[in-house]
Amino acid sequence: MLRLNHHVELPDHEIEITQIRAQGAGGQNVNKVAxxxxxRFDISASxxxxxxxxxxxxxxxQxxxxxxxxxxKxxxxxxxxxxxxxxLARLKALILEAVKTRKARKPTKPTRASQRKRMDRKTKKGQTKALRSKVKP
Structure with missing residues (x-):
């Protein structure tokens, strides 16, 4: 039984695992057997x-x-x-990666500091505009 998360499990009979033992073609590690x-896991039949x-x-x-x-493999x-x-761990990781959904980002409230900063910028902008209009003859 492969447990994906706390409410989804895969029975063993749905996952087919075959073992293949093969010897290398030659070279230095001729005695090693891989x-x-x-x-194999059929998605639609699961x-x-x-x-x-x-x-x-x-x-x-792929x-x-x-x-x-x-x-x-x-x-x-x-x-x-x-x-x-x-x-099995790779299969679990693949399934969880495929079904992962992004959480919606909560809109954040502007902080007091950023609100104050914006107000300061607005008032300075207004003051400079007023000064410029006075300078003109």
Whole structure:
């Protein structure tokens, strides 16, 4: 069960994880075996809320295919469990990034200091205008 937030969870059967073990083609690290984890997650077949699905399908990310399948590849020389946890964390981060909504900015009241400053500027402007009109013959 992958918990996205306090009220949205993904069951394990909706997330398909396959393990691919492959040996390097040669070179210095010929004895190292890479354990790659490919995570597949079908957005439209999932039990996500409709808002989440819409936002994910509209989200532009190279890991989301046109068919609405998320493919995450975690390739490293770590164990399957570590790669699996990493792929699940990346899936969670991707979903939360896609559904993140910006909070509306509250309009701020002008501070006393800024109001005073504005009034001072206005009065000085008025005084200089008055002085200029008096100088003219």
């Amino acid at each position: 354990s790659a984890v490919h995570l 039990s996500l809320p409709p808002f989440y699905k819409e936002r994910l399908l509209a989200f532009s990310d 890991r989301i295919t046109k068919e609405g399948v998320v493919v995450i 975690a390739q490293s020389h770590r164990t399957f469990e570590q790669n699996r946890e990493d792929a």
